[in-house]
Amino acid sequence: TQLLEQSPQFLSIQEGENLTVYCNSSSVFSSLQWYRQEPGEGPVLLVTVVTGGEVKKLKRLTFQFGDARKDSSLHITAAQPGDTGLYLCAGATMGAAGNKLTFGGGTRVLVKP
Amino acid sequence: DAGVTQSPTHLIKTRGQQVTLRCSPKSGHDTVSWYQQALGQGPQFIFQYYEEEERQRGNFPDRFSGHQFPNYSSELNVNALLLGDSALYLCASSSTPSLYEQYFGPGTRLTVT
Numbered sequence: 001t002q003l004l005e006q007s008p009q010f011l012s013i014q015e016g017e018n019l020t021v022y023c024n025s026s027s028v029f030s031s032l033q034w035y036r037q038e039p040g041e042g043p044v045l046l047v048t049v050v051t052g053g054e055v056k057k058l059k060r061l062t063f064q065f066g067d068a069r070k071d072s073s074l075h076i077t078a079a080q081p082g083d084t085g086l087y088l089c090a091g092a093t094m095g096a097a098g099n100k101l102t103f104g105g106g107t108r109v110l111v112k113p
Numbered sequence: 114d115a116g117v118t119q120s121p122t123h124l125i126k127t128r129g130q131q132v133t134l135r136c137s138p139k140s141g142h143d144t145v146s147w148y149q150q151a152l153g154q155g156p157q158f159i160f161q162y163y164e165e166e167e168r169q170r171g172n173f174p175d176r177f178s179g180h181q182f183p184n185y186s187s188e189l190n191v192n193a194l195l196l197g198d199s200a201l202y203l204c205a206s207s208s209t210p211s212l213y214e215q216y217f218g219p220g221t222r223l224t225v226t
Contacts (some may be wrong), residue, residue: 006155008226030214042117042203043156087157092212098188099212101146103155 003027004091006104014112016078021087021107023098024071029091031071032065037086046074079111115140117206117218123226126194134189134221138206145187146215147179148203156203162187163210191223199225 004025013019023032031050035043047056048074049065056063060083062075076083090103118137126132138145144163148156158171162181181187185206191198201222205215 004155033215035217040219042205042219044217045214048213069133090155094211095169099210100161100171101148101212101215102158103148106155 001035004089004102004104006087006089006107008107009105010108010110012110013079018066019076019079019090019109020070021109022077023073023089023104026070027091027093028069029102030069030094031092032069033090034063034072034074034091035088035090037088037106043088061097076109079109081111081113084109084111117204117216119202119204119221122219122222122223123224124224127226128194128196130194130222131190131192132194134191134202134204134223135136136189136204136206136218138185138187138204139216142206142208142216144207144210145181145185145186146205146207147187147189148205149173150201150203150215150220152200159189161210162210168210176209194225196225199223 006021033048034046037043047063052067052069054065060077064073087107090101116139117125120135128193147159148154148204159173160170161168165181176192201220203220207215
C-alpha cells in the first residue's frame with residue numbers, strides 16, 4: 001500500500017510569516033500534485049511536478065519534488081489570510097490498466113491577519 | 114464553460130439503503146475519477162472510468178460500483194450503505210487517464226444514519 005504522509009497536520013501563523021509543508025513517502029511516484037481545498041468545495045490543483053529535483057514557483061508558492069521522486073515540499077513566502085485552507089499532496093502511479101492518485105492526509109493552514 | 118458538476122449536493126440515507134451519485138465532467142474531458150473524503154482526511158481513490166470502462170480501482174469493496182455514459186458523465190453507486198460510508202464524495206475529470214491535470218467538482222455530502 002502506498003502512503004503519503006504530510007506534516008505538520010495543522011499550522012497557524014501570522015500574516016507575513018513563511019511556512020513549509022512536507023509530503024513524504026517510501027514509494028516512487030510518476031508525478032506529484034499539490035491541491036488546496038476550502039470548506040464545502042473540491043480540491044483545486046495548484047501545481048504538478050514530474051521530474052526529480054524539479055522546483056516550480058507560483059507567485060509566493062514554491063514547490064519542490066525530491067530527487068528520488070518520493071517526497072515534496074510546499075513553501076509559502078509572506079503568507080496572507082487568503083492562503084488559509086487545506087493543502088493536499090497527491091502522488092500519481094501509472095498502471096497497465098489505468099492510473100490512480102494517492103492523497104496525503106492534508107495540512108490545515110490558518111493565516112491570521 | 115461549466116466545470117465539473119455533481120448532484121445532489123447533500124444526501125441523507127439509512128443503513129442498508131442504496132445510493133446513486135452523479136457527475137458531469139468539464140467540457141472536453143473524457144476521464145472521470147471518484148474519491149471518498151472522510152471528515153478531516155485526504156480523499157481516497159475509489160475508481161477511474163475511461164471509454165465507459167473501469168480502468169483502475171482503489172481499495173474499496175464491491176458495494177461501490179460505477180458507470181460511465183457515452184457523453185462521459187458518470188455515476189457512483191453504493192449498495193448496502195454502512196455508517197462508515199458517510200463522507201464527501203468527489204468526482205474529478207481530466208482530458209486523459211494520466212491524471213496529470215484533474216479538475217474536481219464540489220462533491221456530494223452523504224450522511225448515513
